[in-house]
Amino acid sequence: MTETKDNIETEKNTLFKYYSKDNIIKYGDIVIAYVTPQSMSSFKVEKGGIYNNRCGSYKHDDIVGKKWGTKIATHTGRGFIYILHPTPELWTNVLPHRTQILYLPDISFISMNLNLxxxxxxxETGTGSGSFSHSIARSILPTGHLYTFEFHEERSKRVRQEFLEHGLEDIITIQCRDASKGFGLKDCIDAVFLDLPAPWDAIPHTIECFKQNKIGKICCFSPCIEQVQRSCASLHKNKFINIRMFEVLTKPYEVRSFSYKPIPEIKLNNNDDIMEVVEPTQTTAIELEPSKVFNLTVxxxxxxxxxxxxxxxxxxxxxxxxLM
Ligand SMILES: C[S@@+](CC[C@H](N)C(=O)[O-])C[C@H]1O[C@@H](n2cnc3c(N)ncnc32)[C@H](O)[C@@H]1O
Incomplete structure (x- = not known):
């Protein structure tokens, strides 16, 4: 067993690209420690390592050899985590924030409209914290390529290291470069995503990058309407067509249980005098006597x-x- 673990440790981590064939967690794997949708984090499984959260400590050695998705308890038995296989969606929830990042409602809408x-x-530019980069990489696997540009040197170093650790270095090329100076690519790009304060400086440089025999797709992600106006003006000036703008708003639903005490119904006669007080009944609810409190799941x-x-x-x- 130890021999197998040691051999695996030296293998390249490709978890973000593929599901492991044997479904077993190994040393060197990056895992998502999941408690609830609002509470999860990631760590790399190392020999002798300990993962701590507010419910207690978990030994990495206890995780190795288990199946992905296994529930692991603390040694006191007071807390637990599920060990999940990393995906771009989960990474977006746990990644270290160095910038504002894109979340799933925007990521999915953009990916679909860019036809990835x-x-x-x-x-893609700027790379920022690499949230969208992971999803793009997964969409274009195995033969596509993401060229991502980030002009902040420290950010580009950190995200390059993450791409390497996640086994994405052959799918993603990151360059520390100012997008307003162009991309250095010609006739090879299907889609462009700009998350920059001044997309209009980069828009003219995207044209030579698009494949000449295909319609090129572009998306500019901007928090302010004034940025949208300037981007649209630049897109129009540079002969882009089908210019359209969206805002993605989601309305999540949740299931909640609560207790309530209904008030009695008062029936009045024609003179508005109280005729009858009807106590509430609810045959389907669990009635907690004597206070007539009902439990409701909504x-x-x-x-x-x-x-x-x-x-x-x-x-x-x-x-x-x-061609014109
Ligand atoms: C909001 S962040 C991008 C977040 C990213 N979309 C994500 O999902 O993690 C914007 C990034 O653009 C970078 N940036 C701004 N202007 C740039 C330029 N002209 N060229 C390259 N990167 C630029 C910033 O340094 C910043 O990291």
Missing amino acids: KPGDNVI SRSATSVRGHTSYLTFADYPKFND
Whole structure:
């Protein structure tokens, strides 16, 4: 067993690309420690390592050899975590924030509208914390390529290291470069995603990057409407078509149980005098005597909902522009 573990430790981590064939957790794997949808984090499984959360400590050695998805208890038995296989969706929830990041409602909407699919070549800038980069990489696997640009040196170093640790270095090329100076790519790109304070500086440089025999797709992600106006003006000036803008708002629902005490119904006669007081009854509810309190399970929209993140401006670059 130890021999197998040691051998595996030297293997390249490709978990973000593929599910492990044997479904078994090994040393060197990056795992997601899941407690609830609001409480999860990630760590790398190491010999002798300990993972701590507010419920207690978990030995990495106890996790190795278990199946993905196993529930692991603390030594006191007071807390537990589920060990989940990493995915771009889970990574977005646990990654170290060095910038604002994209979340799943925007990621899924943008991926669909840019028509991302296996084999596509994509430009993304700025890379930021790499939240969207992981999802793009998964969409374009196994033959596509993501060229991502980040001009902040420390951020580009940190995210490069993460791509390496996640086994994505052959799918993602990160360059520390100012997007307003161009991308250094020609006739090879299917889609462009710009998450920059001034997308209009980068838009003119995207044109030469698009594949000449195909319609190029672009999305600009901007929190302010003034940025949208300037981006649209630049897209129009540079002969992009189908310029359209969206805002993605989600309304999550949750299931909640609570107790309530209904008030009696008062029946009045024609003179508005009280005729009868009807005590509430609820045959389907669990009645807690003597106070006539009922338990109710309801589905309701979440009380706090993540609101506006950014405006998403999409456009297409038609192939005939370059033939004219
Ligand atoms: C909001 S973050 C991007 C977050 C990213 N979309 C994610 O999901 O993690 C914007 C990034 O753009 C970078 N940036 C701003 N202007 C840039 C430029 N002209 N060229 C390259 N990167 C730029 C910033 O340093 C910052 O890291």
